[in-house]
Amino acid sequence: MNAYLRADGRKGIRNITLVCYLVECAHHVARKIVDKCDDDSVHLIGFSGCYPNDYALTQLSQLIQHPNVGAVVLVSLGCEGFNREALIEVAIKAKRPIETIVIQQSGGTLLATSLGIEAVKKVQAATPIIKVTLPLNELVVGTICGGSDGTSGISANPAVGFCFDLLLKDNATCIFEETGELIGCEQIMAERAVTVELGQAIERAVHKAENYYRVMGYGSFAPGNAEGGLTTQEEKSMGAYSKSGNSPISGLIKPGDIPPSSGLYLMDVVPDGDPLFGFPNISDNAEIVEMIASGAHIILFTTGRGSVVGSAISPVIKVCANPETYRNMSGDMDVNAGKILEENISISTVGDEIYQQVIAVKNGQQTKSEQLGHQEFILTYKQFVPTGPSCLPTR
């Protein structure tokens, strides 16, 4: 029994205490609090903007009541636009111990920092520890690719797809994402949708992404992708798409939506309406945060060029596609999918290895990025309209 039962009934695989800053002006104090706690289970998250934003409020609301989170300390400067009262209400409703430090009411940096450290100890002491088993049908796993190259789509990504199919047989919930990295796959994806209406919604979401990226002037394509052999957006997309496996697609969710039942979900991460706040996702961690906000306990991260990131709140399992990169950066990689290319090992064998890793990490084993202390986090401005009924399966 390695999972943590929360008072709201959800089960987590880690017991994280969050220190969350509500504007960049409070970031330093929040970081000092986390540094001085010197405890790997105390993670720093936050939002830098002073202007309020419904999307950011939704993401932080879901993150502070994530099943991997036991307790929360908010750090406010005092005059920012973020609705901290709403966050406090969310935490109380989800029965997560919460304390709020307002720097302007605490006497400045030094006093706010020491009050913050005491607040962390107080909420940790108030967090009930009830150990239970987390069955696979309550597990939520997300996947992302970052630093893709020409090997990603033929080794690591289809191996993750194989793992997803195994997890879905166990009635787990799986999320794949980045409609901008699925440009060119919209028709084959729509054919996998459980209803015609969902298929149409998926095609609309990808067309929205294409339009959005065109306005931004750049596709979801980094120079390193080209150096690694990828030439076009649609080539990268087809490789990324294979992470989704072969199971039917049950729904199309937006960041922060909790999937209503088990199954495979596509996350539409591209904002609605006219492009307003810039690029949909400014880096890989922005997408990871969104899947965690939708309840992901674990993230499967495939990389060809070699990413090192982890995340706050949920462990990241890194699957390396490229055997040369694996040799170069094995200290950051949990699974070597490059052996599919060099050692004639099948995609299903590596897919099964990833599946076993998911179970081990669910049961408490630390990933490489956790061991190395990676706790990246980023949250920016976005706008969304609520998810339509045709996008979600009926219970």
Added chain:
Amino acid sequence: MKGLEIIINEQGITLNDTIDVGHKIACKSINKGDKVIKYGVAIGSAMADIMQGEHVHLTNLQSDYIDSHTRTGVNSQSKILHSILGKQT
């Protein structure tokens, strides 16, 4: 490896370039303007005639959706860098 002889579709081909891991070569000749097929779907259109065995990449294949960018080439920030460094663009 440049000069290496490989077999594609039962035909011997001598590579004109060294091909890095993850890069791709044409398994048959492709005419300019034709769709380039990988994973069974079009991944873009040929910008030039491509010979069998030739390296297929940014110089001869373009997206049908949105341009790819590199650090120094198309859609790159080299123009702004030139103005910062006071170079002629």
